[in-house]
Amino acid sequence: DQQVKQNSPSLSVQEGRISILNCDYTNSMFDYFLWYKKYPAEGPTFLISISSIKDKNEDGRFTVFLNKSAKHLSLHIVPSQPGDSAVYFCAANTYNNNDMRFGAGTRLTVKP
């Protein structure tokens, strides 16, 4: 029962261009969404989050968009840099509940 889905296992973009990573969820009770970034042989690290009362959250080059009616969120990275190459996990939760659900991840490769 995968309540959080990332349907693109990989994405390749040119340095300087925009990277768009997508995530869909099925549980309408989710009200908090996060993106984690993972380098090889390391644990996931928090990148950016958004609560369901917002539809956009921006932090530097990273912006997360939430479309509640479509149960869809996306992460935009502009401009993309080679150091952004990593696996990105989407995660969702209900606030005040630690049962966070993760997607399977999307491997982003940014080519110089």
Added chain:
Amino acid sequence: DTAVSQTPKYLVTQMGNDKSIKCEQNLGHDTMYWYKQDSKKFLKIMFSYNNKELIINETVPNRFSPKSPDKAHLNLHINSLELGDSAVYFCASSQGRAPGPGYTFGSGTRLTVV
């Protein structure tokens, strides 16, 4: 000065053995977790401990048991290891019950059962 540290990083063992993975956090967090990343790369929560109480227990086999001697440690014991237990196991910690940036993960333990 690693915030969440797991040992060992790699573990290769035979079917039927019993093994433990240790996790320690120095962040002062009050909640710790174990996640399993399976062959399909999904991260699935197994256990969490808050103030020495188990607050989440997914449907994992009872061969897996978390042990928390104090709030800075959450060890994972696995009895009678099976081939399907091969995976990467991540420990994590957070402050309080709310999700969000407070989740700090360890670097993972790759368990291979042969």
